[in-house]
Amino acid sequence: MNNTAVATSELNRLARxxxxxxxxxxxxxxxxxxxSIPTILVGLAILYFRFVDGIGSVTNLNQYYPLGIWIGFxxxxxxxxxGGAYVITFVVYVMRLDKxxxxxxxxxxxxxxxxxFYAGALTLDLGRPWHMVNPIIGNSFGYNSVLFLVSWxxxxxxxxxxxxxxxxxxxxxxxxxVRKFLAGLTxxxxxxxxxxxxxxxxxxxxxxxxxxxxxxxLWYSEFIPLxxxxxxxxxxxxxxxxxxxxxxxxxxxxxxxxxxxHYEEIVFGLSKGAAITMFVYYFFQALVFIHEKRWQLITDxxxxxxxxxxxxxxxxxxxxxxxxxxxxxxxxxxxAAVLALIGIVLNRLNVTVIAYRWYDVVKYYxxxxxxxxxxMVVFTEIWVFRWIVTRMPVFSEK
Amino acid sequence: xxRRQFLVTTATAGAxxxxxxxxxxxxxxxxxxxxxxxxDTTRCIGCRSCEVACSEANGNFVPDxxxxxAFAQVRDTSExxxxxxxxxxxxxxxxxxKRQCMHCWQAACVSMCLVNAMxxxxxxxxxxxxxxxxxxxxxxxxxxxxIPKAEYLSWNPRIMKCTMCxxxxxxxxxxxxVEACPTDTLxxxxxxxLMEVARHRVYNHPDKYVHQIYGExxxxxxxxxxxxxxxxxxxxxxxxxxxxxxxxxTKPFLVSVPLILFGVPALLLGLxxxxxxxxxxxxxxxxxxxxxxx
Numbered sequence: 001m002n003n004t005a006v007a008t009s010e011l012n013r014l015a016r017x018x019x020x021x022x023x024x025x026x027x028x029x030x031x032x033x034x035x036s037i038p039t040i041l042v043g044l045a046i047l048y049f050r051f052v053d054g055i056g057s058v059t060n061l062n063q064y065y066p067l068g069i070w071i072g073f074x075x076x077x078x079x080x081x082x083g084g085a086y087v088i089t090f091v092v093y094v095m096r097l098d099k100x101x102x103x104x105x106x107x108x109x110x111x112x113x114x115x116x117f118y119a120g121a122l123t124l125d126l127g128r129p130w131h132m133v134n135p136i137i138g139n140s141f142g143y144n145s146v147l148f149l150v151s152w153x154x155x156x157x158x159x160x161x162x163x164x165x166x167x168x169x170x171x172x173x174x175x176x177x178v179r180k181f182l183a184g185l186t187x188x189x190x191x192x193x194x195x196x197x198x199x200x201x202x203x204x205x206x207x208x209x210x211x212x213x214x215x216x217x218l219w220y221s222e223f224i225p226l227x228x229x230x231x232x233x234x235x236x237x238x239x240x241x242x243x244x245x246x247x248x249x250x251x252x253x254x255x256x257x258x259x260x261x262h263y264e265e266i267v268f269g270l271s272k273g274a275a276i277t278m279f280v281y282y283f284f285q286a287l288v289f290i291h292e293k294r295w296q297l298i299t300d301x302x303x304x305x306x307x308x309x310x311x312x313x314x315x316x317x318x319x320x321x322x323x324x325x326x327x328x329x330x331x332x333x334x335x336a337a338v339l340a341l342i343g344i345v346l347n348r349l350n351v352t353v354i355a356y357r358w359y360d361v362v363k364y365y366x367x368x369x370x371x372x373x374x375x376m377v378v379f380t381e382i383w384v385f386r387w388i389v390t391r392m393p394v395f396s397e398k
Numbered sequence: 399x400x401r402r403q404f405l406v407t408t409a410t411a412g413a414x415x416x417x418x419x420x421x422x423x424x425x426x427x428x429x430x431x432x433x434x435x436x437x438d439t440t441r442c443i444g445c446r447s448c449e450v451a452c453s454e455a456n457g458n459f460v461p462d463x464x465x466x467x468a469f470a471q472v473r474d475t476s477e478x479x480x481x482x483x484x485x486x487x488x489x490x491x492x493x494x495x496k497r498q499c500m501h502c503w504q505a506a507c508v509s510m511c512l513v514n515a516m517x518x519x520x521x522x523x524x525x526x527x528x529x530x531x532x533x534x535x536x537x538x539x540x541x542x543x544x545i546p547k548a549e550y551l552s553w554n555p556r557i558m559k560c561t562m563c564x565x566x567x568x569x570x571x572x573x574x575x576v577e578a579c580p581t582d583t584l585x586x587x588x589x590x591x592l593m594e595v596a597r598h599r600v601y602n603h604p605d606k607y608v609h610q611i612y613g614e615x616x617x618x619x620x621x622x623x624x625x626x627x628x629x630x631x632x633x634x635x636x637x638x639x640x641x642x643x644x645x646x647x648t649k650p651f652l653v654s655v656p657l658i659l660f661g662v663p664a665l666l667l668g669l670x671x672x673x674x675x676x677x678x679x680x681x682x683x684x685x686x687x688x689x690x691x692x
Contacts, residue, residue, distance in 0.1 A: 056550025063476065063547045066535035094666050096673045127533020127548060127555040131513070134530055140514040146648050147536055148512035149655060187670060195662040199655060206651040210506045210540040210644045213636065225651050 014173060021391050036379035043376025046369045047124065055127065058369040064357055065364035070125040072352035074374055076204050077345050078118025080228070083236030085111025085161060086197035087273075093190040100266060105168055105394045106247065107240055109385065112161040117381040119154050124373065146206045153200035160193035172392040202229040208351055216355035218297050218306040221288045224351065230281045235344040237274040238317075241267055241337040247395075254395050268325050271333040274340065275321035282314055302358060309350065313343030432503065432522030433567070434613075434621030435576060436592040437496055438599065439633065440606060441583040444469065444483055444494035451578030452481045452498075455563060472634060475499075477547040480560040481575060488628040495633045496575070496584070499524060499545045499560035500613060501621030506644035507537035507546055515557075516546075522589075522621050523562035531557060542617050542639045562621070592623055599625060618643025 050058045061068050088107045091097050123129045134140065135151050142148045163185050170179035205228030212220055221227070244267065248255065297303055317339035324332035353364065366374075389395060446463040453460040459478035461468065469485040474497070476482075481498035505524050507516040515531035518524050526546075533555055537546045549555040563573040571577070576584040585592065593614065600607045612624040617639045624630070631637055 052553055054549070054551040054553055054555060059550075061550060063474070063538070064544060066538035066548060090666075094670045094673070096670070096675060122534075125534075127535065127557075128528075128531055129533070131530065131532045134513045134532065140530055142509075142512040142514050144509050144645065144648075144652065145512045146651060147510060147534065149652075151512055191663050191666045191670070194666060195659060198662060199658055202651070206648055207510075207536065208539070209647040209651065210510060210542075212644075212647060213542050213639055214539070222647070222650070 014175075017173065025390060032382070036383065039372060039379055040376050040383075043373045046373055050124065050369075050373075055125070058367065058373075060364055060367045060370065062364070064360065065353075067125075067352055067356075068364060069349075069353065069366045069370050069374055070121055072349050073345070074118050074121035074377055075125075076352050077348040078114055078121070079204060080201065080232045080235045080344055080348060081239045081341065082111045082114035082118070083197065083201060083232035084240040085164075085236070086194045087233055087236045088240065089164065089190040090194050093187055094194070099269060102262075103240065103244070103266060105165070106243075106389070108161055108164045109168075109388060109394055110239075110243060112158065112165055113381050113385055113388075115154065115158050115161065117377050117384075119158070121374075121377050146203055146209075150200050150203040150207065153196045153203065157193055157196040157200065160189040160196065163189040164193065168392050168394060197232075198229060201232040202226060204228055205351070211356065214357050215351060216302055216358040217292070218294060218302060219347075219351050219355045221292060223284070223288055227281070227284060227288070230277065230284060231344060231347065234274045234277040234281065234340060237270045237277070238337040238340040238344075241270055241274075241334065242341060245334055245337075247389075251389060251395065254389060264328075264330055267330060267333060268328065271321045271325050271336070274337070275318055275325065278314060278318035278321065278340065282310070282318060285310055285314070302355070305350075305354075309343060309346045313339055313346055317343065430520055431588040431590060432501075432621060433562070433587065434501060434522060434589045434592055434623060435562070435573065436585040436587070436596055436623045436625070438583050438585070438596075438625045439493055439495050440625065440627045441581045442483070442494040442496065443581055443583075444485055444492075445580060446483050447578040447580060448496055448575035448584065449479065449481055449483060451574040452560070453479055455566065455574035456480060456561075458558075475545060475547060475559070477549045477556075477558045480558065484634065486633050488632045490627050493626070493628060493633060495624075497634075498575075498622070499562070500543050500617070501560075501562055502617055502644070503619040503621070504643035504645050506540035506542060506617070509645035509648065510536045510540040519564060521564070521567060523564045523567065524559075525561045525564050526557050526559060528556055533557070540644065542636070542644060589619075589621060589623070596623055596625055615641040617641075618646070 046058050055061060059068055059070070084107050088100060088104055092100050092104050123132065126132065135142070135148055136155065163182065166182040167179045167186070170176075170182055202225035205224035205226075208215060208220075208224055209222070244263075248263070298307060317336040320332050320336035320339070324330070324336060357363075446461065446468070449461055450463060452458070458480060461479065468482075472484045472486075473482045481496060483494050483496050486493050486495060501522060501524050505516070505518055508514075508518045508524060510516070511531075512534075513530040513532060515527045516524060516537050517527060533548070535546075535548055535557075537557060538544070538548065545559050547558045549558065563571070563575075566573060572586045573584075576586045585595065587595075593611065596611045600609055600611070606627055608626055608629055610626075610630065612626070612630050612635055613620040613622055616637075618641065624633075624635070626633060
């Protein structure tokens with residue numbers, strides 16, 4: 001048989017295979033489906049009005065609050081929570097700690113989908129999304145713009161994660177030669193990916209450096225970029241613990257004969273990492289606090305709100321992680337992960353939305369349409385995640 | 399790492415440095431001076447001719463100045479009007495103040511923009527280009543004066559702000575508002591000349607003016623300058639903006655980008671070589687031969 005014939009038959013096989021895999025599997029009327037399907041449909045209807053009548057027709061954005069939860073939550077918070085991918089690939093491919101090898105695939109998949117959907121939610125917020133290609137192919141690069149760097153790094157990082165995940169897709173499609181080739185690219189993609197992550201995690205913070213007169217002084221400092229980067233490490237680790245807990249319930253049968261002891265070892269390892277990075281982050285926050293002489297700022301409602309974030313959702317979960325690891329109580333580290341995640345959401349929303357123009361009498365709060373579209377983005381991501389893990393070898397490796 | 403990606407990244411990163419140096423070189427060679435407008439609020443009578451002229455020149459909403467009772471509240475510029483005049487009750491009676499884009503020397507909106515849609519022309523006005531703009535609205539976040547306004551109720555929103563009538567300047571005319579002002583409140587010229595005029599007025603009438611020219615240093619200096627008889631806080635100006643040009647706030651971050659972009663991959667590649675178990679040798683096979691220490 002000549003090469004063309006082989007290629008054609010291979011393509012035919014692939015097409016039939018993908019068609020087979022696209023069909024839904026399993027039960028339809030699960031609680032998740034009952035909630036998510038209507039939400040997604042309503043979200044799509046809202047998006048129709050958003051693109052026809054303008055962003056203002058469905059959001060509460062105004063001339064003083066140009067950014068709402070579509071940026072503050074979907075993009076800025078979502079990207080921080082997706083930090084696990086670069087941390088775990090660092091641990092496994094650079095430090096070569098094989099203990100965590102079994103969670104690499106699912107973590108990278110989560111990271112990739114988070115970027116596609118949450119950074120993708122950016123397009124919903126752009127007034128002229130069809131000009132999106134301008135910073136990429138454009139004749140007008142804004143070299144001195146932090147936003148320019150962040151957008152490039154988003155794009156390149158998504159590509160590196162796609163490369164990191166691609167061997168799994170090739171394995172699923174039974175393309176052994178392709179898989180080998182793609183697997184060879186992994187280390188390079190990982191190293192580029194980590195570098196880009198450091199830059200855009202901090203870059204997201206740097207976007208707000210020029211909003212100095214608008215952000216409450218308890219949340220504004222020249223160190224926002226560093227604070228954003230350091231906190232993305234434990235945000236990512238906490239998210240892996242949180243997602244792992246859910247996956248172990250929902251996708252029990254996919255995990256097959258997995259080793260409960262080994263899984264707990266991984267969770268405690270991640271928790272230890274989270275505890276240490278959280279403490280470093282807390283120490284950094286404290287230094288900024290003293291350096292900027294913020295004592296007199298913590299006596300009003302904004303001060304209490306700040307203390308709630310830094311004590312209640314940073315220091316407390318930090319010690320809970322440490323306690324849980326030391327005494328090997330898995331329940332405590334799981335609760336700590338949730339608290340830490342809430343702390344990240346609070347911090348990112350405080351910088352971008354809540355403490356932004358804190359002096360205003362009339363504040364921005366999201367409209368119900370903004371909330372529904374945000375939920376739509378999250379639910380759609382979970383749908384795609386579920387579709388992939390039930391078909392591709394994500395939880396198990398050959 | 400795939401090679402294409404690496405080249406693209408390197409090229410992009412590499413391009414950042416020379417571009418910066420080139421712009422620095424231009425700044426020293428440039429002989430043309432930035433233009434601006436001096437606003438003497440002690441002269442303004444609140445006729446709002448500038449509002450009408452501005453909207454007519456730019457095809458915006460033209461206010462009905464005779465009967466809209468606009469002074470009842472303090473207004474802001476909007477997506478419909480590039481400039482508004484407000485009335486403030488102060489220690490020295492009613493004062494009228496025009497508000498519009500300040501055309502900063504180093505504009506925050508320009509340095510925030512990732513596609514140069516917000517653009518500082520070499521003549522001085524900050525303009526907006528709709529063919530490049532993504533509509534991300536980060537210019538609105540960055541602007542310390544809250545000037546850029548978005549058309550939220552349009553499928554194809556524009557960012558609306560004063561352009562100092564850049565097209566009229568190209569034709570050799572003055573901005574429409576300056577042209578329309580009946581009391582010489584507005585004076586158009588190069589900033590250096592305007593500063594001389596402003597200082598001259600303050601020196602000659604030390605009791606009439608507060609001894610501050612708003613815009614001389616605010617946010618690193620602006621194209622529009624204001625003189626006033628009362629402290630500027632009473633006229634709705636923010637006086638807590640500092641004198642640092644706003645793009646300076648992101649400079650430490652931008653400087654560290656190339657360091658990280660090249661330093662971190664080098665470190666990581668080295669690390670991954672060092673930790674490679676396949677290349678590991680036993681302790682006894684290392685630098686020293688077995689038994690050498692005895």
